Amino acid sequence: MRLPMRHLLGIETLHPRDISALLDLAESYALLNRSGKTRRDVLRGRTLINLFFEDSTRTRTSFELAGKRLGADVINMSVSTSSVSKGETLLDTAATLNAMNCDLLVVRHKASGAPALLAQKVDAAVINAGDGMHEHPTQALLDALTIRRHKGTLEGLTIAICGDIAHSRVARSNILLLTAMGSRVRVVGPPTLIPSGIEQFGVSVFHDMREGLRDADIVMALRLQTERMSGGMIPSAREFFSFYGLDAAKLAFAKPDALVMHPGPMNRGVEIDSQVADDVTRSVIREQVEMGVAVRMAVLDVLARTALRNA
Amino acid sequence: MRDTLIIGARIIDPASGHDAVGDCLLRGGTIADFGAGLGRPEGAAIVEGADCVLCPGLVDVRASLGEPGFEYRETIGSAALAASAGGITTIAVLPDNAPPTDDPALVRALAGAGEATGRITIAPYGAATRGCRGESIAEYGLLRAAGAIAFSDGARAIGSAGLMRRALSYARGFGAMIVQHPEEPSLAAGGAATSGARATLMGLPGIPVCAEAMMVARDIMLVELTGGAVHFAHVSTGAALALIRAAKSRGLAVSCDTAPPYFDLNETAIGDFRSYAKLSPPLRTEDDRLAVVAALADGTIDAVASDHQPRDADDKRLPFAEAAPGGAGLATLLAITLAQVQSGALGLNTALSLLTDRPARRFGLGAGRIAKGRPADLCLFAPDRSWRIEAGRLPGKAQNTPFDGRAVEGVVVGTWKAGVRVFG
Numbered sequence: 001m002r003l004p005m006r007h008l009l010g011i012e013t014l015h016p017r018d019i020s021a022l023l024d025l026a027e028s029y030a031l032l033n034r035s036g037k038t039r040r041d042v043l044r045g046r047t048l049i050n051l052f053f054e055d056s057t058r059t060r061t062s063f064e065l066a067g068k069r070l071g072a073d074v075i076n077m078s079v080s081t082s083s084v085s086k087g088e089t090l091l092d093t094a095a096t097l098n099a100m101n102c103d104l105l106v107v108r109h110k111a112s113g114a115p116a117l118l119a120q121k122v123d124a125a126v127i128n129a130g131d132g133m134h135e136h137p138t139q140a141l142l143d144a145l146t147i148r149r150h151k152g153t154l155e156g157l158t159i160a161i162c163g164d165i166a167h168s169r170v171a172r173s174n175i176l177l178l179t180a181m182g183s184r185v186r187v188v189g190p191p192t193l194i195p196s197g198i199e200q201f202g203v204s205v206f207h208d209m210r211e212g213l214r215d216a217d218i219v220m221a222l223r224l225q226t227e228r229m230s231g232g233m234i235p236s237a238r239e240f241f242s243f244y245g246l247d248a249a250k251l252a253f254a255k256p257d258a259l260v261m262h263p264g265p266m267n268r269g270v271e272i273d274s275q276v277a278d279d280v281t282r283s284v285i286r287e288q289v290e291m292g293v294a295v296r297m298a299v300l301d302v303l304a305r306t307a308l309r310n311a
Numbered sequence: 312m313r314d315t316l317i318i319g320a321r322i323i324d325p326a327s328g329h330d331a332v333g334d335c336l337l338r339g340g341t342i343a344d345f346g347a348g349l350g351r352p353e354g355a356a357i358v359e360g361a362d363c364v365l366c367p368g369l370v371d372v373r374a375s376l377g378e379p380g381f382e383y384r385e386t387i388g389s390a391a392l393a394a395s396a397g398g399i400t401t402i403a404v405l406p407d408n409a410p411p412t413d414d415p416a417l418v419r420a421l422a423g424a425g426e427a428t429g430r431i432t433i434a435p436y437g438a439a440t441r442g443c444r445g446e447s448i449a450e451y452g453l454l455r456a457a458g459a460i461a462f463s464d465g466a467r468a469i470g471s472a473g474l475m476r477r478a479l480s481y482a483r484g485f486g487a488m489i490v491q492h493p494e495e496p497s498l499a500a501g502g503a504a505t506s507g508a509r510a511t512l513m514g515l516p517g518i519p520v521c522a523e524a525m526m527v528a529r530d531i532m533l534v535e536l537t538g539g540a541v542h543f544a545h546v547s548t549g550a551a552l553a554l555i556r557a558a559k560s561r562g563l564a565v566s567c568d569t570a571p572p573y574f575d576l577n578e579t580a581i582g583d584f585r586s587y588a589k590l591s592p593p594l595r596t597e598d599d600r601l602a603v604v605a606a607l608a609d610g611t612i613d614a615v616a617s618d619h620q621p622r623d624a625d626d627k628r629l630p631f632a633e634a635a636p637g638g639a640g641l642a643t644l645l646a647i648t649l650a651q652v653q654s655g656a657l658g659l660n661t662a663l664s665l666l667t668d669r670p671a672r673r674f675g676l677g678a679g680r681i682a683k684g685r686p687a688d689l690c691l692f693a694p695d696r697s698w699r700i701e702a703g704r705l706p707g708k709a710q711n712t713p714f715d716g717r718a719v720e721g722v723v724v725g726t727w728k729a730g731v732r733v734f735g
Contacts, residue, residue: 012512091628111630112514113584132632134514169514196517197508 001025003306007119007126008299010135011176019144019177022298026145029301030294033069040071042301046103048072051093052129053079053109058264058289059129059138063106066296072104090114094121103307104300107131112169125303133167139263140173142295144181146288147218150259155182160212160254162188163222163244163271166195166233170263171222175201188212189244192233209243209250216254220261221246221272237270247273251282259284312730314338314352320360320691322346324367324681325664326672335365337687340730344683358732360691363724364659367667368400368688369645370679372568373490373544374619375465375637376402376433377708378424380409385621385708387421391428393641393707395734398690398723399617401671401678402431402641406438407465413438413449415457422458430726430733432688434460434676439478439489443467448478455485460674461542463490466591466620466637470496472529479530479539488540488564491530493551494592498522503632505593509578515632518593524550531558531565540564542673545618547573547592549602556611566673567611570618571647572638572713574603580713586627586634587702588713590620593636604656607665614670615662617644621709639709643700645692647714649721652694659694691725691735698722 001021005013014022032039048067050060060076067074079093090109097105098121105124107115112132119126130136148154159178165171165187178185179202187198188206199205206212213219224240234240241247251260260276260283268274277283315337322345323330335345336352351357371394377385385393394402404421406412412421418435425433437459438449451462462482469475469491478489499518504510506517523546530541531554546552546567558565572580572590577597580588588594606612620637627634648666651657671679678688702715725735 089625089628090630109630111632113632114630116584117628117630132514132630133516172512172514195511196506196519197511200508201512 001302003302006306008137008303009116009119009126009128011137011140011173012135016180019141019181022141022302023145023148025301026141026291026295026298029297030145030291033294038069043067043070043072043304046072046304047101048074048104048106048300049097049100049102050074050076050106051079051097052077053114054130056108056130059108062289062292063129063296065293066300067104069293070297070300072300090117091121094118097122097124104303125307127299127303130169132169133172134169135173136169137173138292138295138299139170140177141299142288142291143174143220143261143263144177145291145295146261146284147259150284151217154178156184157217158184158186158215159218159220160186160188160216161220161222162209162212162246164193164224165189165198165222166193167225168222174220175203179203186212186216190234210253213250213253216258218259218261219246219251219254222263223265224267224271241270245269245271245273246276248275251276258282261285261288263288312339314355315358315727315730315732316349316352316355317358317360317365317691320363320365322365322681323660323663325660326668326680327682328660329681330660335681335689337727337730340687342681342683342685342687345681358691358725362695363691363693365689365691366663367679367681368690368726368728369398369666370401370671370676371399371617371641371644372403372614372670372674373405373616374402374641375405375407375621376619377621378408384623387424387433388428389708390619390641391430393705393709395430395726396706396723397642398645398692398726399641400431400688400690400726400728401434401676403434403436403460403674405465406436406463407443407467411438411443412436412459413441413443415450415453418454418457418459429731430728432678434674436461436463436490438462439464439469440474445470445474448474448481451482451485451487455487460676461488461490463544464492466492468492468494468496468526472533475530476533476537479533479541480537483537483539488542490542490544491526493523493526493530493543493546494518495522495525498525502593503589504581505578505595507596509581513584520548520550520595520599523548523592524554527551527554531563534558534563534565543567545570545573545592545616546612547595547603548599552602552606552611556606559611566613568614568616568670569603569607569612570616570640571644574600574607575647575650576600576713581631584631586629586631587638587711587715589631589634589636590638590713591636604651607651608657608661612665613673615644615648615665616670617641619709622711627711637711638713639705639707639711641707642705643712643714645690645723646700646719646721649694650719653720687727687730689727690723692721692723694721696720696722
């Protein structure tokens with residue numbers, strides 16, 4: 001498959017047929033990974049740089065593994081805040097990367113739009129690995145793949161995304177992807193954590209977990225991003241857990257076969273109860289991690305092909 | 312100084328309502344005469360004005376010039392070049408420089424620096440609070456005596472109601488007004504775009520629209536309490552304008568201005584994180600833009616200011632939320648305002664009035680008129696001639712225009728300052 005764009009900056013720019021094709025390819029990589037085989041010819045001779053301005057062991061490792069399984073030379077660059085405070089700008093970094101002739105650039109940054117800015121200045125294909133409160137497209141794709149593997153489809157499912165919607169790039173990408181693919185998406189959380197105008201993306205808003213989870217096929221809990229909150233958007237973690245933490249009592253309002261998801265890392269006892277998180281009959285949180293590698297392999301593969309075509 | 316005779320131009324003086332084709336004679340730095348059938352004084356330089364409009368030099372009631380303290384963004388000299396190219400002859404300069412204009416000597420220095428360019432009159436604002444820190448009021452009496460036209464903390468709102476009350480009350484004793492950046496600071500803190508679906512989609516921290524109206528409502532109440540006078544800068548929302556309209560109808564000393572981005576652009580201009588369109592206040596919805604246009608037409612808005620905020624590439628070539636707000640506006644002020652004339656939203660006389668005599672009167676400036684004996688500060692422009700605004704090709708240092716790529720009509724062909732041709 002090919003993508004019409006050179007970079008993957010967000011779900012917003014993807015057509016549903018591109019999403020389906022990416023998921024199909026990711027599915028094949030998931031099967032390959034389970035079989036223990038690799039396809040090291042796909043990215044042989046290509047350089048992948050993981051450029052992380054924010055710490056993230058999980059996503060960085062997932063991209064690293066994906067790149068290596070496809071045969072790329074993978075370099076991890078953690079840009080500490082100290083080098084930024086020394087005066088190095090994002091565009092200085094872009095110039096450095098161009099000099100290194102990298103082919104694929106995975107970027108995580110605390111500022112929304114940072115990968116978009118870099119994409120204008122680097123020769124490599126840029127993959128957004130999470131930018132501020134904007135998007136995290138590969139997370140949405142891996143979530144979709146996990147759901148599709150269990151439910152067979154995304155269309156017609158009722159999916160409740162719960163908790164800190166306002167600060168979550170995962171929520172934005174999931175809302176864009178899932179609504180585009182025909183899911184009914186609900187967002188559930190206290191009014192302080194529901195962003196302005198969210199209804200315009202075709203989602204229903206709930207402030208009561210029981211109502212929001214009622215008959216849901218999928219329940220997705222989000223991490224409470226206290227580091228992004230200024231001025232206390234919730235009174236306390238215990239109050240949040242009482243009303244919005246995903247526990248067995250609240251989950252009982254969802255369908256009996258509803259899946260429990262979480263993008264990780266989890267704050268146990270804050271947005272999710274351990275009993276639910278570790279329930280192997282409901283929770284697919286570990287599978288999400290597994291699908292993450294497969295999805296990232298698919299994305300790297302497709303963007304490398306797109307770059308070859310354009311070269 | 313040689314006489315100059317501008318011939319055959321459509322001469323518009325919004326203050327008097329004069330609008331007729333004729334000639335204008337500049338002698339000794341003042342307007343000696345204007346109208347039809349002027350003779351041809353011997354030795355006068357003749358300037359052809361056919362198909363052009365001759366109006367008073369534009370009076371810009373709010374701009375930052377970067378100097379002192381931020382000369383890498385703009386200097387008074389480079390700003391004067393940009394202003395001349397835009398037909399501007401008088402600029403009210405904000406006080407939030409480094410150092411801030413909270414000392415009479417600084418007021419005098421700024422005014423003198425304008426004179427030294429020979430191109431513009433600088434009418435300095437004084438700081439509303441010492442150091443523009445929002446803690447205690449500045450020396451309004453001394454600053455006023457040195458030439459401060461009004462008092463403001465520039466891009467910072469005076470957040471404390473108690474302090475604003477004292478500012479309005481104390482300034483009243485010197486016949487001065489307080490110019491407010493109307494944005495409730497605790498609602499605006501950290502914001503990069505107007506709250507709503509677009510900010511949410513882009514993952515940008517939002518500033519609710521009511522942050523502006525809330526500050527306007529508060530300050531109107533304080534004007535009622537103190538008998539003081541307030542002017543609201545760059546008003547951008549229908550809600551705030553409705554409050555200002557109502558306050559004016561009650562006879563309160565309340566006025567306001569806006570800037571071209573707020574009647575020509577809406578929030579979609581920030582596109583895919585386009586930092587040149589990151590402004591303070593942020594660009595609004597189309598409904599708010601239309602409300603600003605309506606308020607220009609019905610007289611609620613007293614002036615169109617450039618709101619010139621020079622920024623260099625290092626300030627702007629950052630992720631949107633981290634980029635500095637502000638847009639360059641001197642060279643494009645007239646052309647973007649004329650777009651409202653071309654669309655039929657404003658009459659030409661009304662538009663020019665918002666750029667000349669109304670702001671001059673509100674701020675007590677001796678400018679903005681074409682009348683015998685007045686300083687010959689004039690702007691000659693070709694209203695039908697088209698051009699394209701391009702960042703990188705603007706006069707002056709500041710290139711951070713939110714109008715990059717915009718096609719406009721209305722070219723300044725000549726600017727005169729005290730009878731001297733400084734542009735064209």
